[in-house]
């Protein structure tokens with residue numbers, strides 16, 4: 001095979017992103033900057049350098065205004081984010097991450113990579129899928145296929161590859177920011193999704209927040225200081241909450257340690273050193289975990305199955321390492337879940353399997369996917385009482401339909417003189433159109449009546465491709481004239497020109513970082529006049545940008561850096577000296 005045709009598999013996660021390819025027929029993770037998981041954060045350093053991954057994650061603690069995290073939650077919403085004073089679309093921010101992954105792949109493989117398969121949560125809307133494709137294009141990647149994360153997991157387990165198998169499985173995927181349930185049926189090499197359910201806003205980040213809030217509440221009680229109001233302190237709290245949570249997956253107790261988190265009125269430093277038990281943590285997140293079980297019930301109901309009909313349960317996503325998740329899922333589904341594949345890696349490995357299939361590598365499987373939502377249009381009709389009922393949602397493609405799919409339905413104009421209709425395309429399950437998600441709208445005009453009563457019949461055709469992109473076409477019965485739209489959700493949809501502009505914008509930012517580095521790393525904070533202190537802070541900044549820096553240490557260094565700034569603002573030389581000594585100690589420890 002031509003190596004330039006290699007297609008990479010990317011799990012573009014809310015918290016972490018993972019890269020995998022097929023090597024010698026086997027799905028394999030490729031490191032990005034030496035790490036298996038690339039934190040999905042992007043930042044611009046004070047020197048104008050683009051930071052992606054761990055350096056951006058470290059910077060987020062000290063400079064949240066220069067750093068963006070969890071961009072996946074904003075994909076397809078047409079909302080801009082600000083990073084270091086410049087605004088970017090979510091596609092552009094994701095493109096920074098994808099570009100890093102592309103470069104990581106090229107470094108590992110030793111040749112250029114241009115094609116990718118990217119995974120998305122099953123619950124992503126068509127607009128969000130489209131935005132993901134655009135992000136890939138901006139990063140210079142042709143996105144060959146978008147696949148659902150749980151489907152990718154099943155492929156990673158090889159279940160989609162064994163053509164002699166018939167299995168039903170439930171994939172429970174709890175990551176950093178999203179939660180997905182899929183019930184998948186494997187029928188002799190064909191993977192079919194029977195039902196999906198989930199929550200786009202549920203994951204490990206929420207658990208961190210619960211724990212951080214508990215610590216902040218206790219601190220408020222004790223010292224009457226709300227740490228949530230101090231961006232730096234809150235960032236440190238979240239970081240330590242995550243570390244404590246992870247420790248609690250392995251041990252019944254863990255200690256949240258936040259030294260120098262604030263100062264009292266007398267400027268005395270205040271600390272948090274708080275032991276948390278697993279039991280206590282589980283109680284904090286109990287209702288969130290219960291919500292995941294409700295989703296299991298919903299998916300089983302949708303697929304018209306009971307727990308006994310499920311042959312395998314797969315746990316995917318970093319948060320499934322929490323023991324309570326295992327317990328709850330085992331009890332509800334009456335069987336032990338499978339965890340043979342690293343839950344962080346499963347999705348990317350499955351994306352690589354799909355990529356390998358497309359590239360024609362020697363892997364034997366066909367992937368069938370379904371649409372997670374119904375797609376339809378708004379319509380009105382005269383009820384039996386003669387009243388006009390408006391805002392009705394008429395589904396054309398129903399939820400859980402296998403894709404690609406094409407469906408048509410006949411509609412008639414309301415009035416004899418009506419020569420145009422507005423087609424509003426919605427996605428959702430509510431019978432009231434406006435309660436669903438509006439994907440786009442367009443007009444079919446100059447209609448010619450074909451019926452004796454002067455009304456016009458049209459067929460509305462929906463064609464949904466395997467990437468979830470919807471083409472809607474209205475065809476006039478009389479003339480056959482067609483009006484179509486590829487989901488005119490143009491607010492969120494980028495033109496080729498816009499993609500080129502965004503590419504150029506990224507190039508400029510990268511260009512900036514390659515240009516003259518006027519090194520004044522903390523120039524947007526307090527002016528540091530003492531050159532010795534400035535050099536020390538510069539050293540700290542560089543250390544914070546190191547990908548291998550331990551999270552707790554990063555938080556500690558960041559805290560002392562802030563202390564130095566505060567002491568400088570107060571012109572408290574004694575304190576400056578004390579904190580500088582502390583910073584030197586910390587830097588020596590890591591250097």
Ligand code: AMP
Pocket residue numbers: 013014015016174175176177203204205242245246247249316317318319320321322343344
């Ligand atoms: P993912 O999106 O699959 O990479 O999952 C990331 C999430 O998993 C983050 O919220 C992590 O804090 C969480 N996570 C990773 N390891 C563990 C662990 N051992 N215990 C609990 N949560 C974890």
